[in-house]
Amino acid sequence: MRIVPAPLLQRMIDLLMRRMRHSHPSLFSNLALLDSAVICVKPSDLPHQFVLRFGQGPTSLSLAKPQNPVSDACIKGKLEALLNLLEGRIDSDMLFFSRDIEITGDTAVIVGLRNTLDREEINLLDDITAMSGPFGGPARKMVSILNNAAQRINQRLANIYEESHPPSADWQNVQHERDELRNEVQALKTRLAKFETRQKRTEAAAQ
Amino acid sequence: MTIGKKASNLTIGPLFFNWSVEKRRDFYFRIADEADVDCVYVGEVVCSKRESSFEDHLPEIVDRLNAAGKEVVRSTLALVTSEREMNAIKANIGYEQLIEANDVASLQSLKGSPHVIGPFINVFNETTCDFLVRNGAKRIVLAVEASAAAIGIIAAKASAIETEVMVFGRQPLSVAMRCYHARSHGLTRDSCQFVCGLDADGLPADTIDGQPILTVNGTQTMSHGYGVLLNELGRLQGMGVSHFRLSPQDVDMVRVAALYRAVLDKKSTAAEALDKLKTLTAEVPFINGFIHGREGLSWVEN
Amino acid sequence: MTSSYLELVCPAGTPAALRAAITAGADTVYCGFRDCTNARNYPGLNFDRKEMIEGVAYAHARGRQVLVAINTFPRAGDEEPWHRAVDAAAEAGADAVILADIGVLDYATRHHPKLRRHLSVQASAANPMSIMFYRDNFDIKRVVLPRVLSIEDVAALIEQTGIETEVFAFGSVGPMSEGRCFLSSYMTGISPTSEGACAPASHVVYKEDGGCMKSYLGNVALNEFAKDEPAAYPTPCKGRYVTHDRASYLFEEPIGLNAIDILPQLKAAGVTALKIEGRQRSRAYVAQVVGTFRKALDDLAGGAVSVAANDLKSVAEGGHETFGAYKTGWR
Structure with missing residues (x-):
């Protein structure tokens, strides 16, 4: 992506948006139902930022010219996470819990957009494959790179889970010990709390 | 007795806090002897574990209040789950006292006999109000969240029902199974001390x-x-609200009651009463947002 | 009313999520209209009347059911939207409506006696006496039980009432008695009980502060998360508060409820249906959670001793799971 010059990227975005207006008309009519808003999309691993406008008036996606464009809200995260979100492949709350995406500004605007996107079954590759003209080729290549990236992120999440849940007997022992220690700490805490409470009562009675 | 009386009645709501038996008895005796209030609610609303410690002393409190000419209403638990709690509810209903129902659990047994709907049962609209009146409710205490607009609409049915609004005290915002007091001390509800x-x-x-x-x-x-x-207060009186509840706090409630009584009787302005109230309540701020349709924690100047 | 089959009841915030839930194996889907009549009134979410009709038809064509949640409490002087919602659910051919307000229950009983009525968790009916009140007055066929009961409580309640019960199997741990919690309106002025939005997004603000993320509800600082620390929902009951000079999760940690490992016990208790929470979550969540529970239930029905591998931790709130009130000690 880094090698894509800004003007070329903007032309590709324009073509993609035109294509999506054809393939997902209800997405655009639903976006028009929301309150007018400007969202800054910041892929943390790209040199570019994007500005998404929707609500009353036409929906548009453009490259942000100044470094910090004026917006109602910002959404920040790795491009892979953002694309997965767009296609509804990963749960956004999960990305939020895990801090893979961060949002700032008017949260209602982001929630409205998220819910509206989620109404639509979007497959970017299909839309881009259907694109013709001089950008069809490079765009398809770009998407296949992104798709691989998306698979990688899913794989990474699965790996993280497996790493933290190895089925070995050792690990089970560790877990067992941890649970026992936890219970013991809790029991001690309870005893301490009871002691403190008694102390407080005695002090209060002495006054 | 205040039944049917259209004047503005001042009430003492159920004590939410876990005061010692002595403190509790002193409080109610003083209310009986000194406070110019029409009605007093007694009984545990928050936690059934507390009930046994003062249940024995309740009859003498009720007698003292009755002797002082106060209407006494028996309040009940806001969240009922256990068999024991259900039995306690049924036992209360057996007495001749007027009951304040705070969980729908009470409503079946109270059907057909006059009772009060407490603030922990959601009465947000006219249809609900009508249904509960048909079930026997004679008074409805509105939830603290109720706005002036909602109170006005429900109080407009005043010919059929008495309405009560809580006008003093910390506002109850939620009830739970878990004890956060115990949790804050590293304990659980079962080991709460x-x-x-x-x-x-x-x-x-x-x-x-x-x-x-x-x-x-x-x-x-x-x-x-x-x-x-x-x-x-004046606006609520104008809407037809018949009962005004003071929720017991650890302040001089007799003097608090006197301030509210004076404003209800137009013997004092609200501004004067507010100034005097501030001298009784130390640093605790005042809030009134809910009735103005705002954040409950806010204070709206009239 | 003990049945050998556990019905899987799944959330749908959008028509796409409804299709995803059915594809993933939901027996029943629940959804709401796009207004304040349901407890998940968030921007961009829920069904308009046409979508509801289509959704019901889609489900029925595949032998599945649709429940319509009309589970908020009408404001005084403005009950019309709730009554129209009940009418619209009946018109769409919904299999049942999930109601909480006594007034709405009364309306539905009188105007749509044949439309099946379920009692919403928002009615906070946590004991047999309350349930019998609703059953005797409004002929409710099923009650969605509050998340404050243990398995033993649930079993006793089923035995005493004989009514169909639906219990939460996956979602949030709700520490407060639902339907009568005013914490969110205390901080925002917007009532979850009548306007259907707890911690409405319009009042939620996140601020970055030197690597930390701080969340606010209205003007109230709810929480602060160090870099990479799991985040919580910005609801008042999942905030950190200071008591005895120490900040802590006073009410509940950011943790999700997951009952997948105690399905046999829930079944033995006589539960009719399992509810997956999350109409406000995405369809990816719906597909993943419903799929996992479908497999677990199929394994259970097939006599498997242990249920399918549980890999739902990543979609659970805060990335952690609990049995909530089902197991003793939670209190």
């Missing part, structure tokens, strides 16, 4: 920025500020 008894006016819970925001009282969560609807 009755730590709620350590805080006669509740346990303050602040935000991470140090702003006082909530008050924990056992399984109940309340506002930090005292709800104070002195400025709104």
Whole structure:
């Protein structure tokens, strides 16, 4: 992506948006139902930022010219996470819990957009494959790179889970010990709390 | 007795806090002997574990209040789950006293006999109000969240029902199974040591920025500020609200009652009463947002 | 009313999520109209009347059911939207409506006696006496039980009432008695009970502060998360508060409820249906959670001793799971 010059990227975005207006008309009519808003999309691993406008008036996606464009809200995260979100492949709350995406500004605007996107079954590759003209080729290549990236992120999440849940007997022992220690700490805490409470009562009675 | 009386009645709501038996008895005796109030609600609303400690002393409190000419209403638990709690509810209903139902659990047994619907049963609209009146409700205490608009519409049915609004005290915001008072001490509800008894006016819970925001009282969560609807009393009277509730706090409730009585009787202005109230309530801020349709924690000048 | 089959009841915030839930194996889907009549009134979410009709038809064509949640409490003087919602659910051919307000229950009983009525968790009916009140007055056929009961409580309640019960199997741990919690309106002025939005997004603000993320509800600082620390929902009951000079999760940690490992016990208790929470979550969540529970239930029905591998931790709130009130000690 880094090698894509800004003007070329903007032309590709324009073509993609035109294509999506054809393939997902209800997405655009639903976006028009929301309150007018400007969202800054910041892929943390790209040199570019994007500005998404929707609500009353036409929906548009453009490259942000100044470094910090004026917006109602910002959404920040790795491009892979953002694309997965767009296609509804990963749960956004999960990305939020895990801090893979961060949002700032008017949260209602982001929630409205998220819910509206989620109404639509979007497959970017299909839309881009259907694109013709001089950008069809490079765009398809770009998407296949992104798709691989998306698979990688899913794989990474699965790996993280497996790493933290190895089925070995050792690990089970560790877990067992941890649970026992936890219970013991809790029991001690309870005893301490009871002691403190008694102390407080005695002090209060002495006054 | 105040039944059918259209004047403005002042009431003392159920004591939410876990005061010692002595403190509790002194409080009710003083209310009986000195407070110019029409009706007093007694009984545990928050946690059934507290009930046994003062149940024995309740009859003498009720007698003293009755002898002083106060209407006495028996309040019941706001969240009923166990067999024991259900039996307690049924036992209460057996007495001749007027009951304040705070969980729908009571409504079946109360069907056909006059009762009060407490603020923990949601009565948000006319259809619900009508249904409960048909079931036997004679008075409805509105939830603290109710706006003036909602109170006005429900109170407009005043010919069929008495309406009560809480006008003083920390506003109850939620009830739970879990005891947060115990939890804050590293204990659980089952091992609670009755730590709620350590805080006669509740346990303050602040935000991470140090702003006082909530008050924990056992399984109940309340506002930090005292709800104070002195400025709104005249408007509520005009709407037909018949009962005005003072919720017991660890302040001089007899003097609080006198201030409210004077404003209800137009013998004092709300502004004068507010100034005097501030001298009784130390640093606790006043709030009145809910009735103005705003954040409950806010204060709206009239 | 003990049945050998556990019905899987799944959330749908959008028509796409409804299709995803059915594809993933939901027996029943529940959804709401796009207004304040349901307890998940968030921007961009829920069904308009046409979508509801289509959704019901889609489900029925595949032998599945649709429940319509009309589970908020009408404001005084403005009950019309709730009554129209009940009418619209009946018109769409919904299999049942999930109601909480006594007034709405009364309306539905009188105007749509044949439309099946379920009692919403928002009615906070946590004991047999309350349930019998609703059953005797409004002929409710099923009650969605509050998340404050243990398995033993649930079993006793089923035995005493004989009514169909639906219990939460996956979602949030709700520490407060639902339907009568005013914490969110205390901080925002917007009532979850009548306007259907707890911690409405319009009042939620996140601020970055030197690597930390701080969340606010209205003007109230709710929480602060160090870099990479799991985040919580910005609801008042999942905030950190300071008591005894110490900040802590006073009410509940950011943790999700997951009952997948105690399905046999829930079944033995006589539960009729399992509810997956999350109409406000995405369809990816719906597909993943419903798929996992479908497999677990199929394994259970097939006599498997242990259920399918549980890999739902990543979609659970805060990335952690609990049995909530089902197991003793939670209190």
